[in-house]
Amino acid sequence: MSHAAVEAAAAAAGLIVMGGFHPQTGGTLILLGTGPAFWAAFRASAEATDGAPHPVDRWSKRVIGSIAAACAATCSFPSDGPPYAPFIAWAMATGRFAQSPVGMMVHDRVGMMISLRGALHFTQHLALPARARFDPCTGCPAPCASACPVGALSAAAPYDVPACHDFLDGDGAKSCMVGGCLARRACPLSRGAGRRSEQSALHMRSFHPS
Numbered sequence: 001m002s003h004a005a006v007e008a009a010a011a012a013a014g015l016i017v018m019g020g021f022h023p024q025t026g027g028t029l030i031l032l033g034t035g036p037a038f039w040a041a042f043r044a045s046a047e048a049t050d051g052a053p054h055p056v057d058r059w060s061k062r063v064i065g066s067i068a069a070a071c072a073a074t075c076s077f078p079s080d081g082p083p084y085a086p087f088i089a090w091a092m093a094t095g096r097f098a099q100s101p102v103g104m105m106v107h108d109r110v111g112m113m114i115s116l117r118g119a120l121h122f123t124q125h126l127a128l129p130a131r132a133r134f135d136p137c138t139g140c141p142a143p144c145a146s147a148c149p150v151g152a153l154s155a156a157a158p159y160d161v162p163a164c165h166d167f168l169d170g171d172g173a174k175s176c177m178v179g180g181c182l183a184r185r186a187c188p189l190s191r192g193a194g195r196r197s198e199q200s201a202l203h204m205r206s207f208h209p210s
Contacts, residue, residue, distance in 0.1 A: 001073075003020065003126050003127060006067075013041060013064075014039075014040065014041025016035035017030055018109070019094025019097065021128070027125065028128070030120045031090060032116070032119070033107075035193065036193065039198065056203075061079075064120070072122075073122050074121045077117070078118075085119065095131055095133065097134070098135060099137075100112060100137060101142045101144060103154060103156075103157075110195075111191065111193060112144065113193035143186040145183075147186035148181075148183045152164040153183050177204050179200055180195065180197070180201075181200075
């Protein structure tokens, strides 16, 4: 098994490799997430139309479970728990994520439109691509910092979830509910996600059911 083979298997399923690292305990951990091809792959699935709860989580477990079986790996998912797997710590360990001025992570390919769907755990040491340190926010004018209408996001304070939900209940929240979080969309790197508005709307409905 090689990193390139994992990338190819992920791409065939509509996912992207978002990073990998070698844990101190040995082996290799590779994170998979959504990219430009995800929405078409998901929309063609049974999970998208069966009406059962948590369609993206169920799709992710089926698809990534199949990749893991084909690659002789085990897998874990952000939706499993409690206890929950430390996906944020894993993401930062890959070197492909950084903390944005509003506290959210930013990724070198998809910006702040991050949707980690699962992790592959390999017992063997896979060679990973060499990458320079990712530092996207130095020199950036930080449009994300002023994008949230209620200032719910800050690296200096915890995410103000109640303020966010209160705003999303109001009449002025259509842009967020239809197109996704304004702070995430403000990041210049988020354009690389190729995020369809329908996908963002689905994620927003999951976060804030009407």
